[in-house]
Amino acid sequence: MPGAFPPATSWLLLVHARTLLFVSAHFHGAISLYCRLHLTTFREFTAMHYQSALAEEIRASAARLLAEDVGPGDITAQLIPEHQWATAEVITRDAAVLCGAAWVDELFRRLDSRVSVTWLAADGDKLEPGQCFLTLEGPARVLLTGERAALNVLQTLSATATATRAYVDLIEGTGVRLLDTRKTLPGMRLAQKYAVTCGGGHNHRIGLWDAFLIKENHIAACGGIQAAITQARQLASDLPVEVEVETFEELDQALAAGADIVMLDNFAIEDLHVAVEINGGRATLEASGNVDAATLRAIADTGVDCISSGALTKDIASIDLSMRITRSYRV
Secondary structure (H helix, E strand, O other): OOOOOOOHHHHOOOOOHHHHHHHHHHHHHHHHHHHHHHOOOHHHHHHHOHHHHHHHHHHHHHHHHHHHHOOOOOOOHHHOOOOEEEEEEEEEOOOEEOOOHHHHHHHHHHHOOOOEEEEOOOOOOEEOOOOEEEEEEEEHHHHHHHHHHHHHHHHHHHHHHHHHHHHHHHOOOOOOEEEOOOOOOOOOHHHHHHHHHHOOOEOOOOOOOOOEEEOHHHHHHHOOHHHHHHHHHHHOOOOOEEEEEOOHHHHHHHHHOOOOEEEEEOOOHHHHHHHHHHHOOOOEEEEEOOOOOOOHHHHHOOOOOEEEOOHHHHOOOOOOEEEEEEEEEEO
């Protein structure tokens, strides 16, 4: 498929914070030079750094979560004798798709390496109400100190994965890919992008640096769709160029200019059918706007290649989780 989005593993970027600064400051010059000297394409650059960048993001997130919650110390936990140990279970009260295990592992590693973290389910697994999916054992003080930070990240990332899985299930069998957007919770861009993949969805661009998305105001400022696409090709020929259109006239212009991906913004269902016929397989078609559980299947059945939805990351309800001490003993 022309202009198709890369697989989630490469598109999910998770680039190191220093790399993000490097890209934002020197995108047009330094990053293009780096890619020419060391890598074939920018996508290979992001894929190459995926594992290390994800690990660093998890470490940084765990540090932030503990800093905001524990601060200089958990005074209530000091009520518990220092040598008191405990075991605990974490259950879900809601049906859910699990996401966030690595964050919890890192949280308790930072608090006290003596804590034993045992997962009874993995990221991407479906959980039933009442199911225990995690057990902990270690100093009672530490278990209680880490409880809220651990549950916060689990309930938020699992909510994103759960919402994504619900949408993915609605379009099963159509071959249409479900995409996220940049409408993520502040400070949780990379984590939520990961959660979307755990729910079976795919990542759209990660930020403003890894793909062109030419929208209405860009078109106006550049002097038209053709001019914007031409300039994009000159700046970074390896990156996909997507154009948002609102009319059939703009669709024709985007296709004539060679856009890789065309976002059909707020097109009615009948107009999406027409757009697919006009396109004739020349570009990847992405439907966006007015996407919800009631409209998703009908949009998918029009023949578009993918559907993007901000609801996956911004309109989520936290999963109801609970941790309970099951045994307490002295060591």
